[in-house]
Amino acid sequence: MNRAFNRTSLKQLTGVLQRFQSTLVVAEHNNDTLTPITLNAITAASKLGGEVTCLVAGTNCAQVVEQVSKVQGVQKILVAQHDSYKGSLPEELTPLILQTQKQFNFTHICAGASAFGKNLLPRVAAKLDVAPISDIIEIKSPDTFVRAIYAAVTCPPPAGVSEWLEQCLTKSDRPDLTSAKVVGRRGLKSGDNFQLLYDLADKMNAAVGASRAAVDAGYVPNDMQVGQTGKIVAPELYIAVGISGAIQHLAGMKDSKTIVAINKDPEAPIFQVADLGLVADLFKAVPEMTKALDK
């Protein structure tokens, strides 16, 4: 038997007949907390209409399993705890998922479209000789999905070939970019000027994002990038400060509920998608907003 499976959870699973749809959601976590995007993946899995199983693999799973057990819509949890799952390497997780699939014959296997999910799922798909579907935004039926293209489709022993060395995570007291309510933005002439956005974001309890230009210029770390190749966000309020509005950037934020643009160039493309536009110098407008919110 797979050394990695928790025997008690296996016992609960034996004898279950798979009928209709059954979905495996691969949980993303840091051995401490479940990543919020996993909750979105579980919601999506529930829409497929079948039984939802969640796989928690890691070096220390107890806390995460407890969190998953409280999530509505999850019928079963599979636990795989082993030191080889350190760093969630796809070379180690893929054989585990394949073995799980062999045993339970899921009709669907999914994960959130984060760096973790994007790294792992195509590897699993190739091993199953199926074409994976990336970043779905809607489930029409169990075999019909909607996804965005151009910035809508149907459908073991440790490997030991890779080694996780370290992670250097950006520390922040602000909300996570992908789950934040409000996102502020760049266009500033230096990293120091980002402080203006942090001050405003603090007043609104918002996360701060950035365009590619700001990241490439070294003003902020890469994980703050919003856009086609960065993070895709859809907050209640998105404030684009000094953002021109390139297609690649719009792809990452155009589904925000309300978009506000502050830019001194009245011709900037961002004004074509903004619900509220303010043509003004951000160095004046942003501090003024922060001050006004103080009252």
Next chain:
Amino acid sequence: MSTSALINVSAIMSGRVLVGVKRVIDYAVKIRVKPDNSCVVTDGVKHSMNPFCEIAVEEAVKMKEKKLIKEVVVVSCGPQQAMETIRTALAMGADRGIHVEVTGKDYENLGPLQVSKIMAALAKKEDALLVILGKQAIDDDCNQTGQMTAALLDWPQGTFASELSMEGDKIKVVREIDGGLETVKINTPAVITADLRLNTPRYATLPNIMKAKKKKIANVKPADLGVDITSRLEVLRVDEPPQREAGVKVETVDDLLARLKEAGRI
């Protein structure tokens, strides 16, 4: 240095890198969907090399310049026009090209699963030490081919790479992940996918463009490689995204904040 380490280094210096490049609609073009909703308009539209593929080519050429590898072989799958993309890579410094000819309906249905099978077959045939690809194509935005190629070869993968360094017969990869950066050390042979910040691709100079015309491009068909390119997915329709309603311009910060309060956003 020990004898075994010396052997490893020489093995790498004789290694070959396979780079996959894709011809896509230029990133600056505003895409239009065909009236019959079958796909997007590609006829008469400016095409160029996928930006992430340019980064992959640059990295391979840099490795060759540092004498870490011996040869850079560039591969593209598609119709005749894919040759232009291969020529561009040759002008950037790749040594030779392989054009995997896929046309008509097969090309319309060509996806990451089929391309990864082709790349895996070529990696074996060419005895590659590394396969370097872009992390995603900007047309289908799949972000799958590298991972799938690695899976088919049973090689480790270093995706979303922003820094690479050879360490003996292993390769250290700094990866761009959601919370910041992550470093992994993987065995070779391996598959790497390039992120935006891995390097800044060079421009091909005119002399190099002329030289590239003399470099060899082999023509092969998927069947020659024993690859079946039948598709598992069917595109039902392609639609324009919903348009946002035109917004309003406000005059002052106070007006902006008042409207946001009214809308319940703050």
